Amino acid sequence: MSEALQNSIEEITPSEWELMRIVWTKGQVYSRELIDLLQRKRKWSDSTIKTLLRRLVQKGLLATKKEDRRFLYTATISETDAMNGSAEQLFDHLCAMKKGKTLVDLVDHVTLTKGDIAQLQAVLASKAVDAPNQVQCDCLPDDCQC
Amino acid sequence: MSEALQNSIEEITPSEWELMRIVWTKGQVYSRELIDLLQRKRKWSDSTIKTLLRRLVQKGLLATKKEDRRFLYTATISETDAMNGSAEQLFDHLCAMKKGKTLVDLVDHVTLTKGDIAQLQAVLASKAVDAPNQVQCDCLPDDCQC
DNA sequence: TTTGAGCAGTTACAAATGTAAACGGAGGTC
DNA sequence: GACCTCCGTTTACATTTGTAACTGCTCAAA
Numbered sequence: 001m002s003e004a005l006q007n008s009i010e011e012i013t014p015s016e017w018e019l020m021r022i023v024w025t026k027g028q029v030y031s032r033e034l035i036d037l038l039q040r041k042r043k044w045s046d047s048t049i050k051t052l053l054r055r056l057v058q059k060g061l062l063a064t065k066k067e068d069r070r071f072l073y074t075a076t077i078s079e080t081d082a083m084n085g086s087a088e089q090l091f092d093h094l095c096a097m098k099k100g101k102t103l104v105d106l107v108d109h110v111t112l113t114k115g116d117i118a119q120l121q122a123v124l125a126s127k128a129v130d131a132p133n134q135v136q137c138d139c140l141p142d143d144c145q146c
Numbered sequence: 147m148s149e150a151l152q153n154s155i156e157e158i159t160p161s162e163w164e165l166m167r168i169v170w171t172k173g174q175v176y177s178r179e180l181i182d183l184l185q186r187k188r189k190w191s192d193s194t195i196k197t198l199l200r201r202l203v204q205k206g207l208l209a210t211k212k213e214d215r216r217f218l219y220t221a222t223i224s225e226t227d228a229m230n231g232s233a234e235q236l237f238d239h240l241c242a243m244k245k246g247k248t249l250v251d252l253v254d255h256v257t258l259t260k261g262d263i264a265q266l267q268a269v270l271a272s273k274a275v276d277a278p279n280q281v282q283c284d285c286l287p288d289d290c291q292c
Numbered sequence: 293t294t295t296g297a298g299c300a301g302t303t304a305c306a307a308a309t310g311t312a313a314a315c316g317g318a319g320g321t322c
Numbered sequence: 323g324a325c326c327t328c329c330g331t332t333t334a335c336a337t338t339t340g341t342a343a344c345t346g347c348t349c350a351a352a
Contacts, residue, residue, distance in 0.1 A: 080244060088251070102229045103266060110249060113280050114274065123254050140183060
């Protein structure tokens with residue numbers, strides 16, 4: 001039953017992100033627990049949250065384990081993988097030529113720790129060696145005159 | 147210069163991105179022209195593309211100007227703003243504590259020019275000064291024990 | 293002037309998403 | 323034993339998105 005191929009991560013909708021984050025943070029949760037936590041941020045009904053839980057299980061993003069007569073939910077992919085996957089998915093839509101600029105904007109706006117910065121600097125340093133002088137726009141089928 | 151007011155840009159769907167990229171790249175296009183270009187990548191019917199065009203106009207992302215009896219389409223926001231907006235929107239869903247890691251992943255996977263790298267390094271250098279040692283997880287309402 | 297090509301507008305319809313009420317079974321309460 | 327409470331399951335319904343056919347108007351060719 002488990003077609004667990006993690007090539008392209010199942011699409012996670014904004015509402016679903018909110019549940020997933022709680023599951024990832026807690027490691028495992030009972031629906032009641034999750035509903036209580038979530039309702040402190042969103043005024044969603046129990047039903048709504050239960051539907052979202054069910055859909056996440058359907059999508060294969062959450063797994064359940066029967067404990068007593070409740071279900072314990074756990075994530076099937078790591079938060080990091082999901083985050084990277086979504087980010088890369090978004091970047092796939094963007095013009096190759098301008099992805100760099102967007103990264104600059106992000107790096108500028110996101111709060112980074114000293115550790116993050118060091119890691120970024122390391123990656124950049126190693127990429128700098130054979131980085132191209134320019135990247136071609138890939139918005140049009142053939143050649144583009146951007 | 148303007149990049150302040152981030153009044154959540156209208157949501158752009160994956161299909162819509164494809165049209166927008168063509169409009170941005172060409173500056174302005176007639177539907178026929180756009181349809182021809184797009185059909186070289188996607189096997190969408192004329193109708194489909196016209197519907198997408200209409201929806202983009204409705205959303206206020208495209209503007210039309212009547213020329214002869216055709217319409218000339220132009221984007222109402224810059225590609226850069228749209229890209230930054232979408233990227234920031236995505237990052238809003240992510241755990242604050244792990245955004246840095248995701249950026250590292252992106253920087254690692256995206257093809258960057260020497261110029262992009264230099265810009266990124268500059269931004270990082272300036273942020274490094276007062277970067278925190280750690281960022282708190284913001285996935286749970288109250289305190290979190292990640 | 294009849295006809296057809298081109299383009300915009302209208303309608304359609306299924307799948308996904310947001311949001312939620314209603315139903316049903318198992319344990320605990322009186 | 324009757325009833326209430328929890329929790330999972332079903333059903334529901336509007337909106338958005340993907341995908342496209344059908345309609346109608348206008349210009350230009352036959």
